[in-house]
Amino acid sequence: MSAAARKVRASVVGATGYAGAEAIRLLAAHPLVTLVSIHGRERDGVPLAAEFPHLAPLGLTLRSGVPEPGEADVVFLALPSGASAATAERLVAGGALVIDIGADFRLRDERLHHAWYGEAPRPQTLAAEAVYGLTERARDRLPGARLVANPGCYPTAALLALAPFAATGLLADGPIVDAKSGVSGAGRTAARGYGFSELDASVSAYGLDGHRHAPEIEQGLADAGATGCGVTFVPHLVPMARGLLATCYLNLTDEMETAALRAVLAEAYPGEPFVHVLDAPPATKLASGTNHAFLSAARSGPRRAVITCAIDNLGKGAAGQAVQNMNVALGLPETAGLAALGVVP
Numbered sequence: 001m002s003a004a005a006r007k008v009r010a011s012v013v014g015a016t017g018y019a020g021a022e023a024i025r026l027l028a029a030h031p032l033v034t035l036v037s038i039h040g041r042e043r044d045g046v047p048l049a050a051e052f053p054h055l056a057p058l059g060l061t062l063r064s065g066v067p068e069p070g071e072a073d074v075v076f077l078a079l080p081s082g083a084s085a086a087t088a089e090r091l092v093a094g095g096a097l098v099i100d101i102g103a104d105f106r107l108r109d110e111r112l113h114h115a116w117y118g119e120a121p122r123p124q125t126l127a128a129e130a131v132y133g134l135t136e137r138a139r140d141r142l143p144g145a146r147l148v149a150n151p152g153c154y155p156t157a158a159l160l161a162l163a164p165f166a167a168t169g170l171l172a173d174g175p176i177v178d179a180k181s182g183v184s185g186a187g188r189t190a191a192r193g194y195g196f197s198e199l200d201a202s203v204s205a206y207g208l209d210g211h212r213h214a215p216e217i218e219q220g221l222a223d224a225g226a227t228g229c230g231v232t233f234v235p236h237l238v239p240m241a242r243g244l245l246a247t248c249y250l251n252l253t254d255e256m257e258t259a260a261l262r263a264v265l266a267e268a269y270p271g272e273p274f275v276h277v278l279d280a281p282p283a284t285k286l287a288s289g290t291n292h293a294f295l296s297a298a299r300s301g302p303r304r305a306v307i308t309c310a311i312d313n314l315g316k317g318a319a320g321q322a323v324q325n326m327n328v329a330l331g332l333p334e335t336a337g338l339a340a341l342g343v344v345p
């Protein structure tokens with residue numbers, strides 16, 4: 001029986017974290033999915049409502065470990081880097097499609113992966129077959145995939161903005177990606193410096209001496225055709241719970257007016273259900289709680305342009321795109337379970 005002929009059985013591992021909870025929220029409302037199990041370490045028998053009261057209406061209970069072989073058709077892993085690789089290998093061997101929302105399979109270059117994510121081993125053969133799931137650029141490789149490496153939140157926004165220029169030879173050299181994220185991007189575990197008192201009414205940059213999402217953006221630009229294109233990537237924390245804005249500054253190989261820049265984006269995403277080119281620069285709120293990405297483009301000088309992209313870091317930047325990837329990989333309608341529009345104001 002094909003997966004599309006009956007409901008897809010899905011499990012979420014890392015259900016006590018933000019990305020896992022968002023995956024549960026989306027999958028519970030997905031018309032073609034049954035959520036068969038949710039897993040949190042050392043939480044066997046704990047009601048999900050004890051961790052996330054907003055999900056109390058689902059009446060779900062956490063289990064420890066991972067689903068049994070054959071129990072789930074698809075397993076979403078929402079774990080910190082280094083914690084997914086071995087689990088993914090076991091689950092794939094058991095026949096499940098694995099969608100890793102974490103970073104264990106994103107960087108294809110083994111040396112780069114270990115330089116940024118530590119020496120924890122990852123299964124080579126599986127790493128080689130992982131599909132990097134920026135859905136709009138991976139649609140032909142997703143069907144039949146056994147492992148999807150869901151992109152990072154910053155790379156998703158940056159690559160949606162820049163890949164069309166890389167693919168058309170318009171990107172002259174290394175662009176600057178100046179990006180801002182809501183605090184949920186750092187995960188649920190409170191760390192020093194992430195409390196309300198320190199974050200409220202304040203904005204700061206971080207990772208200036210190198211951030212692990214820079215090589216991921218560079219890998220995506222190379223995939224799109226701009227090989228060897230280095231990127232200056234500066235993330236910022238802003239005092240909001242959700243939302244991510246990437247403001248990308250690029251030098252062009254040609255003189256282009258704003259209308260022509262917008263046309264490059266529009267031609268890259270014709271009829272895309274989740275990528276929208278706007279005339280005015282987008283705000284993060286447009287995407288809040290959704291899988292949508294909003295782009296805009298403007299000329300900023302001779303052969304210079306600014307492209308902005310707004311997403312929800314937990315939506316298109318994590319769980320939303322993970323569900324979109326599941327849909328495409330399993331031959332379901334791509335928009336199934338992802339109908340939500342932004343809540344504005």
Ligand SMILES: NC(=O)c1ccc[n+]([C@@H]2O[C@H](COP(=O)([O-])OP(=O)(O)OC[C@H]3O[C@@H](n4cnc5c(N)ncnc54)[C@H](OP(=O)(O)O)[C@@H]3O)[C@@H](O)[C@H]2O)c1
Binds near residue numbers: 014018102188
């Ligand atoms: N937050 C975002 O906007 C976002 C966007 C894109 C991708 N991601 C990626 O998604 C993954 C999860 O991020 P998150 O923001 O949801 O983090 P989070 O809120 O900190 O949640 C992490 C989850 O992993 C569990 N966990 C932690 N260490 C573990 C270990 N050693 N073994 C097994 N489970 C462990 C935690 O369980 P406990 O509750 O027991 O600690 C929790 O369920 C990360 O790889 C992150 O990079 C996050």
